Each structure stands twice: as C-alpha cells, then as structure tokens.
Amino acid sequence: MQVGNAKRQINANRIVVKIGTSSLIYPDGKLNLKTIDQLAFVLSALCNQGKQVILVSSGAIGVGLNQLNLTERPTSISAQQALASIGQSKLIMIFNQRFEHYGQQIGQLLLTHDVFDYPKSRQNVLNTFEKLLQRNVIPIVNENDSVAVDELDHKTRFGDNDQLSAIVASRTNADLLIMLSDIDGFYNMNPLKSPDAALISEVDQITPATFEVAGGKGSEYGTGGMFTKLKAAERLMNENRQMVLANGREPKIIFDILAGIPVGTWFNPLQRKEFSSHGSK
Numbered sequence: 001m002q003v004g005n006a007k008r009q010i011n012a013n014r015i016v017v018k019i020g021t022s023s024l025i026y027p028d029g030k031l032n033l034k035t036i037d038q039l040a041f042v043l044s045a046l047c048n049q050g051k052q053v054i055l056v057s058s059g060a061i062g063v064g065l066n067q068l069n070l071t072e073r074p075t076s077i078s079a080q081q082a083l084a085s086i087g088q089s090k091l092i093m094i095f096n097q098r099f100e101h102y103g104q105q106i107g108q109l110l111l112t113h114d115v116f117d118y119p120k121s122r123q124n125v126l127n128t129f130e131k132l133l134q135r136n137v138i139p140i141v142n143e144n145d146s147v148a149v150d151e152l153d154h155k156t157r158f159g160d161n162d163q164l165s166a167i168v169a170s171r172t173n174a175d176l177l178i179m180l181s182d183i184d185g186f187y188n189m190n191p192l193k194s195p196d197a198a199l200i201s202e203v204d205q206i207t208p209a210t211f212e213v214a215g216g217k218g219s220e221y222g223t224g225g226m227f228t229k230l231k232a233a234e235r236l237m238n239e240n241r242q243m244v245l246a247n248g249r250e251p252k253i254i255f256d257i258l259a260g261i262p263v264g265t266w267f268n269p270l271q272r273k274e275f276s277s278h279g280s281k
C-alpha cells in the first residue's frame with residue numbers, strides 16, 4: 001500500500017463503471033436524480049469521445065422500496081425478489097429517459113451466475129456485449145435478482161454487483177473498472193468507525209492485511225461494504241487489470257479518473273508498474 005499524488009498512467013478505451021445503491025438513493029430512500037442525470041451525461045460524453053462503456057448499476061431493490069414507500073428492506077427472499085422486479089423496471093426507465101436526453105442508446109442485461117458458468121450462454125452474452133458496444137450502445141447490467149437463487153445444488157447468484165462488475169470487466173476484456181461508491185476511496189481503517197482513517201491513494205497488491213481493514217456496508221442500502229470491493233480489485237489485479245474506487249456523488253469524477261488525476265484509490269497491479277517502468281508501455 002502506498003499514498004501518492006503523482007499523475008496516474010491510465011489509458012482506458014473499454015471501461016466498466018459500477019455504481020452502488022448508496023450513490024443512487026439518498027439515505028431517506030428518495031432517488032438521487034442529480035447523480036443519475038450526471039452519470040448519464042458523463043457516460044454519454046465518453047461514448048461520443050469514442051470510448052466503449054458498460055454500466056453495472058445496482059439499485060433495483062432500493063428503487064423498489066422507494067416505489068412502494070417502504071423504508072425497511074424485507075427479510076424474505078421472495079419479497080426482495082418482487083421488489084427487485086418493481087425497482088429494476090423503474091430504474092431502467094429512468095436511465096432510459098436520462099440517456100435519451102443526451103442522445104445515447106442503452107441496452108439492459110440482467111445476468112445470473114450460470115450465464116457465465118456454461119460456455120454456450122457465456123459466449124452468447126459476450127457476443128451481445130460486443131454487438132452493443134460496436135453499435136455505440138451502453139449495456140446496463142444488473143444481477144437478475146428476481147430469478148437468482150442460491151441453494152446448495154442451484155447456485156446462480158453473484159451475490160453482489162462488486163463481484164459482478166469485476167467478472168464483466170474481466171470477461172469483456174475491459175481496460176479499467178471504475179467503482180463508484182458513497183465513500184472517497186479505500187481507507188486504512190473503516191472511516192465509519194475511525195475518524196482518523198486516511199485515504200489510500202494507490203494499492204499495488206492485495207494481501208490478507210488489506211482485507212483486515214475492510215469493514216462492512218456504510219448505509220441501509222449498501223450490501224457488501226469494502227470487502228466485496230477488495231475482492232473485485234483482487235480478481236482484476238490478478239489479471240493485470242486496473243480498478244479505481246471513487247466517490248459516486250459527482251460522477252463527473254470519471255473525467256478526472258480518466259485524465260490520470262489522483263482521486264479515489266487506484267488499484268494498480270505491481271506487474272503493470274514493472275512493465276511500464278521498463279518503458280514498454
């Protein structure tokens with residue numbers, strides 16, 4: 001782990017952006033239209049610049065709660081799956097409206113684990129991603145919460161969109177995963193519990209000690225907390241890919257990230273550093 005302020009070397013053409021529920025919904029359950037609109041603007045602008053963008057968006061259950069004026073997440077699986085069904089259709093409708101405003105087409109992909117487990121369906125979904133990206137369409141991905149189950153003999157759930165976004169970034173051979181959350185980045189202690197926690201600007205390898213400072217979720221609406229974000233970063237770094245974790249409050253931060261400005265936490269694998277320090281890239 002390091003703390004640094006130098007300009008970052010980020011050359012990304014195919015980018016996966018993941019946004020968590022806590023960035024899309026205010027603590028009182030209302031939709032954060034400002035963030036949603038700015039996200040649509042930024043991603044549309046990137047497409048106009050010739051970048052290929054995939055959005056992994058959480059929020060189905062949160063928006064479902066909002067639609068039914070509920071403040072607490074129900075405990076039963078069936079109630080959560082029903083809420084996801086209500087929320088996902090509303091969420092994609094809002095995205096569609098906002099992206100249309102910026103002249104940007106979107107497509108929806110709701111995925112379960114088995115889609116990636118079986119070679120044929122994996123290839124089909126990867127073909128779909130490729131076709132959408134070739135046509136300058138932004139695929140908007142979420143887990144298919146309304147059908148996903150997780151039983152001993154029937155594991156189809158991803159469980160969280162942090163892992164799903166890393167799988168999508170890996171399978172689509174993306175250059176970068178930008179993970180937007182309700183926190184400025186990865187801290188050396190859980191900032192909710194330790195006011196003295198310091199932001200780590202760069203992580204070049206993830207060790208068991210890294211996981212020790214990862215705490216749980218920060219809000220009613222989050223799910224995995226920092227642990228699942230580190231698991232996502234670990235998966236990507238093992239494949240020599242990069243991830244930036246940053247605050248999603250103002251999605252314009254994505255422009256800074258792509259310009260190499262040191263915001264958030266840059267998970268930049270050691271091999272990549274060694275590679276570039278030899279002047280090969």
Ligand SMILES: Nc1ncnc2c1ncn2[C@@H]1O[C@H](COP(=O)(O)OP(=O)(O)O)[C@@H](O)[C@H]1O
Pocket residue numbers: 019020021022023180181182183185186187188189190191192213214215216217218219221222223224225226
């Ligand atoms: N070491 C840490 N650094 C930063 N955040 C942490 C850390 N440990 C725990 N957290 C918590 O993780 C939360 C982000 O995860 P989560 O609530 O699941 O958000 P999201 O909806 O964006 O996935 C932060 O709000 C923070 O409270």
Ligand SMILES: N[C@@H](CCC(=O)OP(=O)(O)O)C(=O)O
Pocket residue numbers: 019020021022057058059060061062084142143145159160161162221222223224225
């Ligand atoms: N698929 C679920 C979100 C799961 C999830 O990982 O949520 P989050 O921690 O907010 O990214 C939903 O759309 O409600």
